[in-house]
Amino acid sequence: MVAVLAALCDSSHAQPSFIEFNGLKVPQSVLTVVSIDLENVPFETALAEISRKGSFFLSYNRSRIPVDMKMTVRMDDVHALEALIFVMEKTGTELLVTSDGQLAVVPSRAPGKQQSQRNSTISGFVRDRSDGESLPSASVVVALDDQPLMGTMTNSEGYYAARGIPAGIRVITVSYIGYASYRDTLLLAAGQELRLDVELARESVHMGEVVVTAANPAADELRHQPSVVSMKVKSLQQMPAMGEPDLLRSLQLLPGVQSSSDYSSGLYVRGGGPDQTGILLDQIRLYNPSHAFGLFSTFNPDAIKDVTLYKGAYPAQYGGNLGAVLDVQNRDGNRREASTSGGVSLISSRLMTEGPLGNGSWMVAARRTYIDPVLRVIRGADETLDGLGFWFYDVNAKVNTQLSVNDNLMISAYGGNDHLDIVLVDSTNTFSFGNRWGNRALTGRWTHVFSPALFGRMIALYSKYHSDITLDFFGTTIALRNRVRDVTLKGDLDYFASADHTVRTGVDLTFYRFDYGWQFDQWEGNQVVEPYLLSTYVQDSWQVTPLTEARLGLRGTYYEEGGRLFVNPRLSINRVLHESWRLKLAGGSYRQYLQLVSTEGFSGGDVWVSVDETVEPGRSWQAVTGVEWEPSGTYRVSVESYYTDLANLVVIDQEAEENVEQETSEDIFKTGGEGYAAGLELFAEKRRGRLSGWLGYTLGWTRRTFPEIDGGGSFPPKYDRRHDLSLTATYRLARWSWTANLVYGTGQAFTPASARYTLRDPASDLPVDRYLAARRNTARLLPYHRLDVAMRRRLRLFDAECEFYLQIFNAYNRRNEWFIQYHPDDSDKKPAVAEMLPIIPTFGFDFRF
Amino acid sequence: MHIFLLLLVLLPHLSCSAPGPLAADRAPGDLFGPSEDNLIVVDAILIVDEPLPPVLLRHTAAPGVPYMAASTALAGASVTIHTDDAVFEYRSDPEASGRYLPPRAAALVEPGRTYELRVETSDGAAVRAMTQTPERMTIGELVLLDREGNELRHLKLFSEIGNQVYEAAENQLEWTKGVLQARFRHDGAAASYQIAVSNLEHFSPLLFDNDWIDEDDVERGETSPPLGLEDGALYLPWDGIFFAGRYKVKLYAVDENWFDLVRTDNVNADRSSGEAGQAFQRPLFHVENGIGLFGSAAVDSVGFSVRPKGTPECTGCECWGCGRRPTGWSGTLDPDTGSGSVRYLKEKGGDKCDLSYEITGAVPAAACDECSFVWEFTLTDLTIVSDGGGCGGADEAEGQTVRFGQSKEVISPEGGTPEHGLYYYDLRWTRVEEGWSLMPSYGDYEDIWLFGFNDTLWHSVPAIASDRGVRGREVRGSI
Incomplete structure (x- = not known):
């Protein structure tokens, strides 16, 4: 066959100028803006018209392309190249760019490969420009002019892949809350795989002393997924706090999240207890995320990069909890320059330092209390007090190295400890009490980009929790010990299958070791259980239609203890109803194998117990529906309803015979509990401007039923809260900022006394005056409300950015x-009401250099 | 800024005056639920091989108002106890309202049998409850083990030597040395087991000497939570043994009703873990149309004596100092001779004191209305053993004549000798708060009047004087 090359051009363009465009050399004139109006003309005529108006050469073989195919083209003010690709679209041809910048129209290659040849892929990492930190959950949208063609989101390592992008000029927009969006126009050749690593600049832009774009709003929903909240560290640090900025206490200000008391940082999410929320730090489960008996959480705010709370219906990649998941990622470290930040408060000091390391980075953050000197003074004043000490510390460290453009190795470690010692002595006796608890965790993670569409991570995790209570009383030793150790091996793959499907799949294998020990005088016992848990999941994020996203997931688990095998489905749907309106649906089923035996207000003695074959593991079904209205980037309002059905719940059985060895879960727990939690959450947020903040409101109901409690009747647990309101506002003016939190909640449920009576204690045969309890939790304490305020001022000291603050809790x-405490032995004494914390003013300063 | 500071000053006042749901205060009555007054409270415990017990009937009272147990007695009810082949008609106790007595010829409670209590009140309310009595239970062996679980020796049982167990050499224990194990002979399983520990002394000292716990912080009688048998035996922990002297330990094999009440009530249960304030709950009652306990148990007892740690082997109160009460005033008076002594001891804190007065020529005086007997005596011959700065005015009472009486009311029936209250005369008869009086019918102090009161009380009494007016109110803070 004789190849006839036709050249459509104007001679005046014999020497076209070229430009570099995404690595390709193309005539600059392809970007000429043209208008085309052709009706029922041959394909060849259309090509000629476009190349003429665009003033570029176009080659083709007339015998290989359908030059006579009729078509109608009407386009106004588009790039010539856009028009060209448009007319080629249904002709079975494609545009070839030669190495010297020549453009040719050629037949598409093999039909089976046609699609992939025609569509392109953009992939890469999204990072913070200032420090190189990867930005998970950043939004990536590829558009033709202003019409989105497809969108995706960065994964937990900040990687994205946008596939199935038609060739041509495309506009990519990468955005992340709190950062200036990245926007670029790209020319994508057919089948091109473009690696595009994007760095975003932080958005705080100061014009004089006026912040025109406020710092981040405290909470942002993760890509509009139902029941997901992402919290920014800056907001966390600005919240008024009780001495220390605290992640968990800040989360308690969100709708659907409650605290049990001022003394506890435990999370009660949507009617679930603290153990129904899994808490992960760099994917490691923390078994006791608290310091100071629950007063503070273990998270050092300086070290945190990203916080995501799944309040319910969480995706298949997570498991092991009936209710919610809190996923905290620590900073990778600054890849650009060494920097140091920290803070000094009345309770503790903290320091975080980070810097580049080869192609990667390192980070070390530490925090320690200094209440010790105060305690030493107390100890010195009491001659019988031979020892009194309490302190806690935590250390986070991370090393991150880029082995190649596609490989990254990260090693992360965490260690935290609380230590309490009280020793009383007199001339002949010693009384001592000691309580120590803490977590140790080590993570090794290797990530590899196998291809632009396939991202993998291999993770090895080690976590150890220990809790020791020792009491020496006149020579009698009483000790309780709990160790939970888990070693996990994980493999995950993110497969960006197409423009419409992103599949995530993985396998986890966790080896647990639960070690319980006790000693009472000369008696001691030890019980060790070493089950393993095998989990696997698959999850497809599916762009069903341009307006509808779905996330379908399955998680299968096999737990050795009891030989339990379960498959749990997960579903989430997100549909754009009308411009700024979105509808959200989600649901799933969940299982929980580990149970917490805890004391509110004394979380130092937390004990984790694995359920065995005698007790069915806890099960929940969750359903979430929601509507979101986001008229602009400044305001957002969302309403969500949730329903959780709970079964196989357990609570610690404190009515069992005391000296009987409790070996099985059936011995330890009251079993067969059922319940539900239902509610409606409203979240209204203003993200930008001098005044920013949010209003959260929850209308909720929670009920539990246990055959062995309250005659098997349904009762509200203590934390059932009908109304829960939180208002958070920050006002910034020049170098000052004022923040206030106002919270209001229905009073907690308690069991009231309904009568007095006298009944003998049968063993002592003595009459005992008693109160008769009414039905469980049928009365309410007074409503809870509290106002916290904080005042901060920024300034520069010795080249350091500093911020002084005064904050007032309550x-x-x-x-x-x-x-409530009743006093049955005193006929006249009124019931006593134990109160929570009074007003607590604190001050301190943060610095960064 | 000024407005901000002003707000900070004003804000703490806002919660006090906040309206409605924001209010800071509440009426105490709001802490009570809807009143369940006038529920019938059954109180009857059947002990295997003992006569049918009296049945106590009371009613509940509204919460939130001053409570007097005596005013809740339920009189005028018809009470019967039924077994398979017999009905026992109870009668009202003429001396105690709400107390119903079994027929005089009632049989002993039999093991392994069902008893049903039926009550019909005067206003027609009917209450029923049933109990299945446990099988007989006896303690076959009481063994002292060492820390490794090896047998050290077998202790004597009541079934072997009766009340001599307290003096038997085998039964003299050094505090926290070794562990006692009671091995059961039981014909059938019980729902659970419970231990009641009673110190039979009334003024023996604490077994430990320290600055943090004094005798007011602990009891001479303690009961255990429900316990399970381990290989047919119960270990008797040292919990509950705080005082030197003789101990009687009752071991109960209890029925379901007893077990359910004790494990779920708010008295014995240890519910230290869990959410704050959530331990208060309604006990499990097995009473139809009422509350309370109609339960049963089989019981056996063991006895032994405990001496302080590190002291040489000894027997009886000589091990710990007869008549010695660590802090406060205590007296002994022999009614036959009218002589005795009063001792003041203070060993708490840094100020110590040990002194005594002799009593001679004590004479009975006219009893007060609330007293069963009264003695008048004069304090003589002050002896100060030691004065570490704690004697205060206690050493200024020599020559003073005082009048004390024992109350009719028993304030503590536990142990072998009932403990009564104490009255003193100061122009009128007044009850001595935390005063005690008893007259043992056994042991070294058999038929000796023992009495005492605490240090705090003594120094708050303006004066104690007889109507003969000797020194009257002149001496503050001493007899």
């Missing part, structure tokens, strides 16, 4: 009620 000194 500013109007509301003595909120904690619980």
